[in-house]
Amino acid sequence: MVLNFKHKYLIYRIISMIFYAFSQKKSGLRVLMYHSINRKVEDDIYDIYNMPNDLFEKHIKIIKDYNLVSLKEENLLKIPTGLSITFDDGFANNYYIAEKLCSLFEIPFSVFVTANNVKQKKEGFLNKKELIDLSNCKNVNIGSHSFNHINLAEHDEKKIRNELYNSKAYLEDLLGKEINTISYPNGSVNRVVRDCAADIGYKIGFTSINQINDDHSDLLLLSRTPIYSLDNENILKQKIRGQWDWMRHRRKIFKKIKFY
Ligand SMILES: [Zn+2]
Numbered sequence: 001m002v003l004n005f006k007h008k009y010l011i012y013r014i015i016s017m018i019f020y021a022f023s024q025k026k027s028g029l030r031v032l033m034y035h036s037i038n039r040k041v042e043d044d045i046y047d048i049y050n051m052p053n054d055l056f057e058k059h060i061k062i063i064k065d066y067n068l069v070s071l072k073e074e075n076l077l078k079i080p081t082g083l084s085i086t087f088d089d090g091f092a093n094n095y096y097i098a099e100k101l102c103s104l105f106e107i108p109f110s111v112f113v114t115a116n117n118v119k120q121k122k123e124g125f126l127n128k129k130e131l132i133d134l135s136n137c138k139n140v141n142i143g144s145h146s147f148n149h150i151n152l153a154e155h156d157e158k159k160i161r162n163e164l165y166n167s168k169a170y171l172e173d174l175l176g177k178e179i180n181t182i183s184y185p186n187g188s189v190n191r192v193v194r195d196c197a198a199d200i201g202y203k204i205g206f207t208s209i210n211q212i213n214d215d216h217s218d219l220l221l222l223s224r225t226p227i228y229s230l231d232n233e234n235i236l237k238q239k240i241r242g243q244w245d246w247m248r249h250r251r252k253i254f255k256k257i258k259f260y
Contacts (some may be wrong), residue, residue, distance in 0.1 A: 001134045004046070005048060006046075006207040012247065012250075013235070016244050016246070019243055020241075020243045024130055024159055026242055027080050028081065029081075029083075029222075030225060031086060031134040031213065031222060031223070031225065032063075032085045032224065032227050033088060033208055034049075034056075034086065035049035035088050035089055035091065037051045038093055039092075039093050040051065047229060052229060056097070058233050059233070060107065066083040066240070068082070068084065068107055068108055069084045070139060070141060071143070071204055072183055076219070084110070085102075085107065085109045086109065087110070087111045087112065088145055089125070089127070090111060090114055090125050094134065095134040096128065099134060099140065103138065108140070109139065109141070110141040110181060111126075112142075112258060113142060113143070114128065114145045114167075115145075115166065115170040116148050118170075123155045131175070135177060143179060144181070145183050146164065146184070146185050147166040150163060150188075151188035152164075152184055154187060157196065160196050161196050164197055164202070180202055183205070184206065186207035194218070194220050203219060203221050203222065208224050210225050211223035211225075211248055225240075
């Protein structure tokens with residue numbers, strides 16, 4: 001059976017309501033994963049990673065009231081309860097929209113940049129000047145999202161090392177700052193990718209698996225909660241509470257349903 005995303009989303013919402021009844025409130029570091037604001041993401045057929053501006057504003061007004069944590073903070077996982085927000089891919093709107101709004105409320109956030117998009121001046125993505133300006137904003141952390149946005153776990157070690165090393169070197173050279181955080185493109189990570197990242201000098205790495213992080217979590221395999229363009233304010237609160245954490249098992253649960 002093939003369902004379109006809106007149907008699946010309805011099922012997700014229902015399961016999340018049921019899950020709430022059985023879930024216990026957990027403390028730890030919750031990390032949210034955004035992508036683009038007001039601009040379509042390539043290959044995003046259901047337009048789920050393109051957050052409307054007005055909805056993003058509503059999210060920010062909710063997020064500002066949590067204990068917000070910067071990924072630059074030492075002892076990240078010792079913080080009993082915290083929330084951190086991240087953006088993947090390096091869209092120019094992260095600078096022109098997200099930064100403007102986040103800075104109003106002093107919300108720290110991270111942007112994980114696909115280095116080759118910057119190098120090639122790909123339309124819609126941060127160019128060199130915008131990235132430098134963004135990196136100099138207060139409360140902003142820039143991290144790597146590999147060099148070419150490939151599924152790292154599907155490649156051999158040599159290719160993995162090149163992707164991890166070249167993106168770090170390119171961004172460090174451009175920004176004059178150490179780059180020690182990474183988000184693995186499409187959440188594609190295995191033991192080899194994780195160990196290469198550690199070897200190359202990354203300190204913090206992110207997957208896209210719904211879960212809260214605690215002081216037992218591997219700093220190079222931290223979980224994040226994906227945020228979709230359909231998530232209203234109520235759903236955002238549910239996701240922060242952990243009601244959608246069952247989603248990390250969804251491939252097992254919906255084996256017969258084709259997910260894109
Ligand atoms: Zn990505």
